[in-house]
Amino acid sequence: MAKSDRIFGLVVLVVALAYIASATQIESSFLSDPVGPRTFPIGIGLVAAVSAVFMIVRPDEDPNWPPLRIFGVLAIAALVLIVYALMLKPLGFLLPTAISAAILSYQLSDRPGPAALAGIGLSIGLFLIFKYALGLGLVAFPKGLF
Amino acid sequence: MEILSNLALGFSVAFSPTTLMLAIIGCFLGTIIGALPGLGPSNGVAILIPITFTLGLDATSALVLMTSVYYGAMYGGRISSILLNIPGDEPALMTTLDGYPMAKAGKAGDALVLSGVASFAGAFLATIGLILLAPMLARVAYLFGPAEYFALYLLAFCTLGGMASNNQAKSAIAACIGLGIAMIGVDNSSGMPRLTYGNLHLIDGIDFLVASVGLFAIAEVFFFIESQGKETSIGVKLEKVTIPWKDIIATKWTMLRCSVIGFVAGVLPGAGASLGSFMAYMMEKSFAGEKSGFGTGVPKGVAAPEAGNNAAAGGALVPMLTLGVPGSGTTAVLLALLMTLNITPGPTLFTDRPEVVWGLIASLLIANFVLLLMNVPMVKIFVRVLQVPAWVLLPGVTMISFVGIYSLSGSYFDLLLMVAFGALGYFLRKLDVPTVPVIMGILLGGHMEDALRRAMVLSDGDAMYLFSTPIAIGLWVAAILGFIAPMFLRGILKKPQAVTD
Numbered sequence: 001m002a003k004s005d006r007i008f009g010l011v012v013l014v015v016a017l018a019y020i021a022s023a024t025q026i027e028s029s030f031l032s033d034p035v036g037p038r039t040f041p042i043g044i045g046l047v048a049a050v051s052a053v054f055m056i057v058r059p060d061e062d063p064n065w066p067p068l069r070i071f072g073v074l075a076i077a078a079l080v081l082i083v084y085a086l087m088l089k090p091l092g093f094l095l096p097t098a099i100s101a102a103i104l105s106y107q108l109s110d111r112p113g114p115a116a117l118a119g120i121g122l123s124i125g126l127f128l129i130f131k132y133a134l135g136l137g138l139v140a141f142p143k144g145l146f
Numbered sequence: 147m148e149i150l151s152n153l154a155l156g157f158s159v160a161f162s163p164t165t166l167m168l169a170i171i172g173c174f175l176g177t178i179i180g181a182l183p184g185l186g187p188s189n190g191v192a193i194l195i196p197i198t199f200t201l202g203l204d205a206t207s208a209l210v211l212m213t214s215v216y217y218g219a220m221y222g223g224r225i226s227s228i229l230l231n232i233p234g235d236e237p238a239l240m241t242t243l244d245g246y247p248m249a250k251a252g253k254a255g256d257a258l259v260l261s262g263v264a265s266f267a268g269a270f271l272a273t274i275g276l277i278l279l280a281p282m283l284a285r286v287a288y289l290f291g292p293a294e295y296f297a298l299y300l301l302a303f304c305t306l307g308g309m310a311s312n313n314q315a316k317s318a319i320a321a322c323i324g325l326g327i328a329m330i331g332v333d334n335s336s337g338m339p340r341l342t343y344g345n346l347h348l349i350d351g352i353d354f355l356v357a358s359v360g361l362f363a364i365a366e367v368f369f370f371i372e373s374q375g376k377e378t379s380i381g382v383k384l385e386k387v388t389i390p391w392k393d394i395i396a397t398k399w400t401m402l403r404c405s406v407i408g409f410v411a412g413v414l415p416g417a418g419a420s421l422g423s424f425m426a427y428m429m430e431k432s433f434a435g436e437k438s439g440f441g442t443g444v445p446k447g448v449a450a451p452e453a454g455n456n457a458a459a460g461g462a463l464v465p466m467l468t469l470g471v472p473g474s475g476t477t478a479v480l481l482a483l484l485m486t487l488n489i490t491p492g493p494t495l496f497t498d499r500p501e502v503v504w505g506l507i508a509s510l511l512i513a514n515f516v517l518l519l520m521n522v523p524m525v526k527i528f529v530r531v532l533q534v535p536a537w538v539l540l541p542g543v544t545m546i547s548f549v550g551i552y553s554l555s556g557s558y559f560d561l562l563l564m565v566a567f568g569a570l571g572y573f574l575r576k577l578d579v580p581t582v583p584v585i586m587g588i589l590l591g592g593h594m595e596d597a598l599r600r601a602m603v604l605s606d607g608d609a610m611y612l613f614s615t616p617i618a619i620g621l622w623v624a625a626i627l628g629f630i631a632p633m634f635l636r637g638i639l640k641k642p643q644a645v646t647d
Contacts, residue, residue, distance in 0.1 A: 008573075029337060041341065044322050048318070051322065055316065060312075074372060081565045108536050108541075122541055136197075136553045
C-alpha cells in the first residue's frame with residue numbers, strides 16, 4: 001500500500017483549492033491590465049490540484065520513514081531551532097547559540113561532554129569570525145547585562 | 147576579435163589584487179564545502195550569499211567570490227564521493243559509481259588526481275564554451291519579447307521536471323509550490339497586496355534566500371539527524387598521492403567528449419549538472435561496451451562524470467547570464483545574488499555592464515587553474531576536512547545559516563520561515579518531490595507572471611499572441627517535449643543505483 005503519496009496528494013489538493021479560493025478574493029486596483037492580479041495565482045492552483053489528483057490516483061512506493069523515536073528526535077531539533085530563532089535577538093548571540101549547538105550536537109553524537117564543548121566552541125568561534133573577521137553587527141550578550 | 151578585447155577588459159578586472167584574492171578564497175572555501183559530506187554547491191552557495199551581502203562587496207567582487215565557491219564545490223564534491231561513497235550533491239552521485247570501487251581497490255590517490263584533472267578539463271572547456279556562446283546567445287536574446295520569455299520560463303520548469311524527477315506530477319507540484327509562494331506580497335502591476343492574509347511580515351513577500359537556505363541547508367541538517375551522523379566515518383585510507391599519467395592520457399578523449407556533452411546539458415535551461423554527469427557517464431559506458439568493467443572502478447568511469455558535471459556547471463552559467471533563466475539549483479541562487487545586487491541578467495548585461503560579465507569570465511579562467519593546483523597537489527589538505535565529525539559540522543552549518551539570514555533582515559520571522567522551509571524540504575525530499583523547482587518557482591514566479599501580463603497588454607488580451615513568433619512556438623514545443631519525453635524514455639534510461647557495501 002502506497003499511503004504517503006496519497007496523503008501528500010490530498011494535502012496538496014486541499015491547499016491548492018484553498019489557494020484558489022483566496023486568489024479569487026484578491027482585490028484589483030484602478031490600474032488594470034487584461035490579465036489582472038487573479039489569473040496567474042488561480043492557474044498555479046489549478047495545475048497543483050490536477051497534479052495532486054494524479055498523485056492520489058497513481059502513488060509511488062512509500063519512502064523509508066524513520067521509526068517514531070527518530071521523529072521525536074527530529075521534532076526536538078525543530079523545536080530547538082524555533083526557540084533559537086526567537087531568542088537570538090533578546091538574549092544576544094553567545095548563550096542561545098551555545099545551547100542550541102550543544103543540543104543539536106548531542107542529538108548527533110549521544111555524548112554530552114563533547115557536545116557541550118562543541119556548543120561552547122562553535123558559539124565563541126563563530127562569534128569571533130562573524131564579528132571581527134567579517135564585521136557583522138552581532139550582539140554578544142543580552143542588552144543591559146554589562 | 148571582439149572576444150579578445152572583451153577578455154582583455156575582463157582580465158584587467160580579474161587581476162586586480164582584491165578580485166584575485168576573492169577568487170582564491172572562493173576556490174578554497176568552495177572545495178571545502180564540496181568535500182564535506184552532505185554539503186554541495188547549492189547549499190554552500192545558499193549559506194554564504196547572505197554573508198556576502200552583509201560584507202558589502204560590490205557586484206563584480208561578490209559575483210566572482212560566489213562563482214568561485216560554485217566551481218570549487220563542483221570540484222570538491224568528488225572527494226567525498228570517492229573516499230566515503232557519499233555524494234555531496236546529486237551531480238556527484240555518478241562519480242561514486244566507479245570512484246568508490248577504485249578507492250577501495252587501493253587506488254584512492256589515483257582516482258582523486260584523475261578526477262581532479264577531469265574536473266579541470268570539463269570546467270576549463272566549459273568556460274571557453276561560455277566565452278564563445280554567451281555573446282552569441284545574448285544577441286539572439288534581444289529578439290525575446292514577453293511572449294518568448296513566458297515560454298522560456300515554462301521550458302525551464304518543464305525540462306527541470308522532466309529530467310530531475312522520477313514523477314512528473316511531483317515536479318509539477320514542486321514548481322507550483324514555488325510559484326504559489328512567489329505570488330505572496332505586493333503585486334507588481336497593481337500595487338495591491340496579494341495572499342498576505344493581513345500579515346505585515348508577508349507584505350514584502352517571502353525572501354528567496356530564506357527559502358533556499360531553509361530548503362537546502364536546514365533540510366540537510368534534519369536528514370543528518372535522522373541518520374544520526376552514522377554516515378561520516380572515513381571509509382577509505384588515502385596513502386601516497388602520485389599522478390597517474392597513464393590513466394590521464396588514456397582518458398583524454400573521454401574527458402573531451404564528456405566535457406562537450408556536459409556543457410550542452412548545462413546550457414539547457416533547467417537541466418543542469420545532474421543531467422550532464424548522468425549523460426556523460428552513460429555515453430562512455432555504452433561506447434566502452436559491456437566488458438569494459440564500468441561500475442567496478444575503471445578510470446574512464448571516474449573521468450567521465452567529473453568532466454561532465456563540471457562542464458555542465460559552466461554551461462549552466464550561459465542561460466543564467468544571457469537570459470536570466472538559471473540552468474540549475476545553484477545558478478538559481480547565483481541569479482538571486484545578481485538580482486539583489488541590482489544587476490538584471492539578460493542581453494543588456496553584456497552591453498551595459500561588460501566589466502561584470504567579462505571580469506567574471508576571466509576570474510573563472512583563473513579560478514580553474516587555482517582549483518587544479520588545490521585539487522591535485524594539495525588534495526590531502528581537503529581530505530583532512532572529511533575528518534571533521536558530523537556532531538561539530540552540522541551544528542556549525544546550522545548556526546552559520548541562522549546568522550546569515552539574521553544579518554540579512556534582523557527579523558525573527560525570517561528565521562522561523564527558514565526553519566519551516568527546512569521542515570518542508572525534509573518532507574518533500576522524503577517523498578521524492580524535487581526541491582529545485584520550488585526554489586526556481588520562488589525566484590522566477592514574479593518574472594513569469596510579469597511576462598504573461600505584459601504579453602497580454604501588448605496583444606490586448608489575445609492569448610494567441612503567446613504563440614505568435616517562431617521562437618515562441620519552438621520554446622513551447624520544446625517545453626512540452628521536455629516534460630513528456632522522459633516519461634517514455636524512463637524505461638530505457640534507468641538511473642544506476644549507488645554502490646552499496
